[in-house]
Amino acid sequence: MTGASDMIDWDLAVRLGSRIATDGPKVTREEAEAAVEELRDDAARSTQLVRDFTGLEAPDGTAPVLVIDRKGWVQANADGFKTVLAPLVDKLTEKRPPSGAAKVIGRKITGAEVGGLLGFLCTKVLGQFDPFFSPAGRLLLVAPNIVHIERELGVDPTDFRLWVCLHEETHRVQFTANPWLRDHLFDQVGQLAGLTDAGSLLDDLVGRIAQVVRGDGPTGSLIDLVSTPEQREIFDRLTAVMSLLEGHADVVMDGVGPKVIPSVEHIRSKFTERRKGVGTLDRILRRLLGLDAKMAQYRDGATFVRHVVDALGMERFNTIWTGPDTLPTLAEIHDPEAWIQRVPGL
Template sequence: MTTNPTAESMVDWDFAVSVGTKIAGDGPEVGRDEADEVVEELRAGAGRSTGLVREFTGLVAAHHNAPVLVVDRPGWIRANADGFKVVIGPLVDKLSSKKPPTGLALKVGSRITGAEIGGLLGFMGSKVLGQFDPFYEPDGRLLLVAPNIVHVEREINADPHDFRLWVCLHEETHRVQFTAVPWMRGHLFSEIEALARTVEPTKLLDDGLKRVTDALKDGVRGGSLMDIMSSPEQKQILDRVTGVMSLLEGHADVVMDGVGPSVIPSVEKIRGAFNERRKGIGTLDRVLRRLLGLDAKMAQYRDGAAFVRAVVDKVGMDDFNAVWAGPENLPSKDEIADPAAWVARVL
C-alpha cells in the first residue's frame, strides 16, 4: 500500500538546508568576544524595543510569547525550511490527493525541489537582518540574524550600537503585531489554505508555463515569478495578502522612524544609507530581487508606510488601531494606495 506524500517526503529538506548554507556562506569575520557582544546587544535591544513599540503604538504584546532568537545564517535557513514545510503543507495535501509521485520519481523530485528551495534560502540567508516567523508553534518567534546585521553596519559605516537597536525596533514591531493581535496568525494560515484550494494539479505546469510564455511575448517586464504564474483567482488572494503585508511592513517602518530619533542619535544617517542599500547591489542582485518578488517587498515598505502615516495624521493612532480589530478591518491592496477609502469604510 502506498501512502500519500507529505511536505517531509516531497522536499529533501536536509538537502535544501545544505545547499542554502553553502550558498549563503558564513558572513563577515567576527571574533568570539565580539560575537558574544553582538548577541547580547541584540537580545537586549529586542527587549528594550518592546516597551518603546508599546508606548508609540498602544499595542500590548502578551508576555512570554514568541521567543527572540539570535541566529547565524545556517540557523535562519533551517528555521525558514521548517516554516516552508508549514506553508506548502496545504498545497502538498491537494497535490497528493490526485496522482502522487512514488518510489524513484518521488525521491528524485524531492531532491530537485530541495535544491531549488535551498537556492532561494541561500540567497535570502545572506541578506535578511531579522524576521518574525509566524509559523512556529504556538505563537511564532523572532529571528535576528547576527552576521548579516554586522555585515550591513560595516558596509554602510553605521554606528554599531545605533544600527542594532534600529533593526531591533523594526523586527520587534512585527513580534508585537502578531502577539498583540493573535488572530493575525490564523488569518495568514487561512489565506495559504485558500491559495492551495485554487491549485489544479493537472493544469499547474501547463497553465503556468503558458502564462510565462504569454507574458514574455507581450513584453511584460518587472513582474515576479509569482505575479506571472498566478491565475485570476490566485491573484485575488495574493492581493489580499499584499494588503496585509504592506500594512505590517509599513507599520514597522513608521514605528522605527517614529521612535528612532528619541533613542538613536544617528538614525537619519542610517535611514539614508539603508534606503540606498534596499535598491540592490549589482546587476545580478537586482535581477534576482525582481524575479523573487523582492522589488514588490520594497514597495510594501514604502506604500504601507505611506498608508499608516496618512491614516494616523488624519485620525490619530488610537483610531488607526481599529485596523487590528479583525480581518474585516484590514486594508485591501487598493486601500493601501487610497487611505481615505479605508478611513471611510472602517471608521
C-alpha cells in the same frame, strides 16, 4: 507534514542552503559575543518602546527572541516552509501523487530549488518574525547579516542594531497582540492551495525564469505568472496585509528612532538606498522572487499608516487590528481615505 516531506527533500534543502550561505563577515569571538548580547538587549528594550508608541499590548513571555547565524536562519525557514507549504503540497499530491523513481528524483530537485532559494535569501535578511512557529511564533535576528550591513553602510553599530530591533520587535508585537492575525494569514494560504493548478505549475515556473533572465516577457515575479484571477484576489489580500505590517513597522522604527537613536536619519538614508539592490544578478533574483514588490510594500504601507495616523491618531488607527474585516484592501493601501470611510466608528 507527510505531503511536504514526500515532495521536498528538506534535509537536502538545509544542507545546500547552509553551504551557499557562508559564515558572514570576519569577526573575533569577542566581537560575535558582544553583538549577540547587544541584539538581545536591544530586542528586550524595544518591546516597551514599541508598546509606548503604538499602544498595542502584547502578552509578556510569548514569542521568544533568537539571535542566530545564517545556517540557523536556513533551518528555521525550512521548518517554516514546511508549515506554510503543507496545504499547497497536499493539494498537489492529491491531484498528481508521486511514486517510484519520479518521487525520489522529484524530492531531490525540489529540495535543491528550495535550498538555493534559502541560500540566497539568508544573506539578505536582518531579522524576521516567524508567526508559524508554534501558536505564538518567534523573532529571529540574523547577527552576521546585521554586522555585515552596518559595516557596509558605515553606520554606528549600536544605533543600527537598535534600529533593526525596533522594526522586528514591532512585528512580534503585531502578532502577539493580535493572535487572530496568524490564523488569518494561514487561512489565506489554504485558500490559495485550493485554487492551484498542479498541471501547469512547473512549466510556468521554468518558463518565467527563462523570460526574466533573457529580459523579455512580463516584468513581474514568478507569482505573477502562475496566478489565476481567483488566486490574484488572494495575493492582493496578502499583499495588503504585508504592506500594512511592513509599513507599520517602518513608521514605528522611524517614529521611535529620533528619541533613542542619534544617527537615525543617516541610517535611514543609507538603508533606503541599499534596498534598491546591487548588481545584475541581484536585480534578476529580486525580480524573480518578488523582492522588488517587497520594497514597494514598505513604501506604500508606510504612506498608508502615516496618512491614517495623522488623520485619526494612533488609538483610532489601532481599530485596524480588530479582525480581518478591518484590514485594508490593496486598493485602500493606495487610498487611505477609502479605508477611513469604510470602517465603522472612525
